[in-house]
Amino acid sequence: xxxxxxxxxxxxxxxxxxxxxxxxxxxxxLSDAELLAILLGSGSAKESAVDLAKKILKDCDHxxxxxxxxxxxxxxKNYHGVGDAKAISIVAALELGKRRRDDGILQKPKxxxxxxxxxxxxxxxxxxxxEEFWVLLLNRSNKVITKFKISQGGVSGTVIDVRLILKxxxxxxxxxxxxxxxxxxxxxxxxxADENITQKVSESAEVMDIKVLDHIIVTEKSYFSFADEGKx
Numbered sequence: 761x762x763x764x765x766x767x768x769x770x771x772x773x774x775x776x777x778x779x780x781x782x783x784x785x786x787x788x789x790l791s792d793a794e795l796l797a798i799l800l801g802s803g804s805a806k807e808s809a810v811d812l813a814k815k816i817l818k819d820c821d822h823x824x825x826x827x828x829x830x831x832x833x834x835x836x837k838n839y840h841g842v843g844d845a846k847a848i849s850i851v852a853a854l855e856l857g858k859r860r861r862d863d864g865i866l867q868k869p870k871x872x873x874x875x876x877x878x879x880x881x882x883x884x885x886x887x888x889x890x891e892e893f894w895v896l897l898l899n900r901s902n903k904v905i906t907k908f909k910i911s912q913g914g915v916s917g918t919v920i921d922v923r924l925i926l927k928x929x930x931x932x933x934x935x936x937x938x939x940x941x942x943x944x945x946x947x948x949x950x951x952x953a954d955e956n957i958t959q960k961v962s963e964s965a966e967v968m969d970i971k972v973l974d975h976i977i978v979t980e981k982s983y984f985s986f987a988d989e990g991k992x
Contacts, residue, residue: 778810792824793817799849804841812841828854829887858883868903871896874985877938877976880904885942885978893941895925897934898973905932920957922964929970937965939975948977948984950991958986 778794787795796813803809816839820826827850835847861883871877877896885892891913897905910924929937939961941954950958954977962972974987986992 792822796850799853800842800846801849802841807841812839815839816842824854824857825887828858868905871898871902871904871938871973874974874976874983874988877940877974877985878978878983880907881940881976881978882980882983885940886980888942889944891942891944893920893939895929896938896940897929897932898936898938899933900935902936902973905934920961922957922961925961926964926968926970929965930968934970936971936973937961938973940978941976942978946979948979948982950975950977950984950986955991958992962992 778790778798781794782790782798790798793810793813796816797803797809800809800812803812807815816835817827819838820830830851832844832847832851835842835850836844869876869880871880880896881894885894893910893912894907895910896907899905906928908928911920925937925939928934939958954975958972958975965972972992974985975992976986977984
């Protein structure tokens with residue numbers, strides 16, 4: 761489509777316009793840039809929406825996971841023609857994609873190892889710029905009843921209330937739980953605070969006949985398991 765480089769999308773042949781191409785040939789016929797262009801809706805006076813989309817993707821090494829890390833402020837600051845509406849559309853669409861992937865996982869996966877927990881939680885926690893603390897509630901077969909966020913903090917920590925963990929565990933008749941939080945720094949090793957809260961939750965849960973199976977620290981590419989390391 762080199763002949764269209766300096767034309768607005770409205771001036772392209774109908775079969776080459778992203779929206780019309782989608783309607784005629786289906787979603788799979790569109791490139792990532794064309795799909796992103798549909799979200800953008802329009803480009804600027806100097807470039808089409810597709811050209812703008814290609815520029816954004818190039819800066820992300822054509823990796824949608826990297827694009828998913830960009831905030832509204834990042835997109836507005838770095839790309840001429842991207843304001844609040846366009847940036848929000850991109851961020852919202854990528855979040856929906858992330859949640860769709862998560863929904864597929866939520867069909868009561870069975871937790872048989874620390875790696876199972878990592879595979880479940882990495883898409884949620886792996887690339888966050890701040891810490892979040894989550895809990896997985898498991899039934900007697902070690903299948904996930906549900907998972908939920910306990911707290912959200914800053915870059916280096918988050919506050920945990922044991923009561924907020926045990927209350928839903930009791931209400932959902934969980935037989936066991938798995939604690940999970942991320943380290944945005946990429947350091948997989950637990951802090952003293954991590955070890956203290958693990959011990960505190962384990963001791964409190966034991967009173968309710970609920971077992972803490974593990975505490976997983978998630979980073980973008982790896983994890984630390986308290987159970988694997990004999991710390992629980």
